[in-house]
Amino acid sequence: MTDAALQSSFALTADHSAAPKPTYLPRQRLQPIRAVRAFGRLVKDKEDTQQVFEIMQAMNGNSTVRGYRRLTSTVEGGRLAYRRLELNTLLNDQAYLDRFAPGTVGAAYREFMRAENLSAEGLAEESRKAARKNGAAVDLEHPVAWYGRRIRDTHDIWHILTGYGRDALGELCLVAFSYAQTRSLGWAVIAVGGAMRALREEGGKAAVKAVREAHRRGKTAGWLPGEDFEVLLNMPLEAARQRLNLQAPAAYLAVPANWRDGAMGRQAA
Numbered sequence: 541m542t543d544a545a546l547q548s549s550f551a552l553t554a555d556h557s558a559a560p561k562p563t564y565l566p567r568q569r570l571q572p573i574r575a576v577r578a579f580g581r582l583v584k585d586k587e588d589t590q591q592v593f594e595i596m597q598a599m600n601g602n603s604t605v606r607g608y609r610r611l612t613s614t615v616e617g618g619r620l621a622y623r624r625l626e627l628n629t630l631l632n633d634q635a636y637l638d639r640f641a642p643g644t645v646g647a648a649y650r651e652f653m654r655a656e657n658l659s660a661e662g663l664a665e666e667s668r669k670a671a672r673k674n675g676a677a678v679d680l681e682h683p684v685a686w687y688g689r690r691i692r693d694t695h696d697i698w699h700i701l702t703g704y705g706r707d708a709l710g711e712l713c714l715v716a717f718s719y720a721q722t723r724s725l726g727w728a729v730i731a732v733g734g735a736m737r738a739l740r741e742e743g744g745k746a747a748v749k750a751v752r753e754a755h756r757r758g759k760t761a762g763w764l765p766g767e768d769f770e771v772l773l774n775m776p777l778e779a780a781r782q783r784l785n786l787q788a789p790a791a792y793l794a795v796p797a798n799w800r801d802g803a804m805g806r807q808a809a
Contacts, residue, residue: 594673597670627694631693663692695714
């Protein structure tokens with residue numbers, strides 16, 4: 541076949557429509573004003589989890605990208621990223637949760653979630669509400685978005701591992717711990733703002749001491765985002781804590797239980 545014939549044949553079969561342009565991930569700009577406003581709403585209603593996601597989405601910056609890169613810098617983390625298991629699906633499977641033997645991380649998580657009437661899907665839906673409001677896409681089929689969902693879906697497992705309850709001080713301490721682990725400024729906004737408000741309350745200095753301890757624990761503990769949670773959930777809880785260098789949160793436990801819920805101020809009427 542001559543060159544002219546080849547060119548003619550190609551012209552008949554080629555698609556002359558323009559190639560689709562790639563869609564790039566949106567640049568994660570810091571939005572401090574949005575974060576401050578959301579924090580104000582969170583103070584008024586500490587159960588308004590959507591405001592936590594508002595703050596995180598406003599102040600994440602490139603921390604999720606950095607975390608994903610750290611995860612994939614190891615063979616073990618790369619395997620987790622390659623598999624891209626959606627933990628939300630796994631943790632919502634009650635039959636799966638029922639398999640964990642007493643004393644394991646998974647059993648403690650199961651009992652915690654049922655006692656508090658929580659679900660992994662409920663937390664995920666709060667993040668979607670905040671995302672829809674601001675045009676974000678938390679369910680995007682992208683490895684960095686998957687990593688972000690992984691952090692979100694393991695939040696209550698972190699409660700179990702760290703020993704922090706769901707009272708206001710416990711949440712504040714876990715936030716400070718999470719900032720040390722992820723370096724996401726959203727956690728820093730909540731931790732610093734919450735600590736400042738705690739100083740106005742009875743036992744405020746003790747509460748701030750607990751928050752500072754939580755930040756130190758986050759810096760010295762094993763890196764939780766890199767853990768294989770399918771394996772971790774099957775480990776005895778105390779063995780998992782020991783391996784991750786998570787001793788008991790002494791300063792948090794020293795705060796009387798009746799003070800812990802008032803750590804960020806009394807609930808607005």
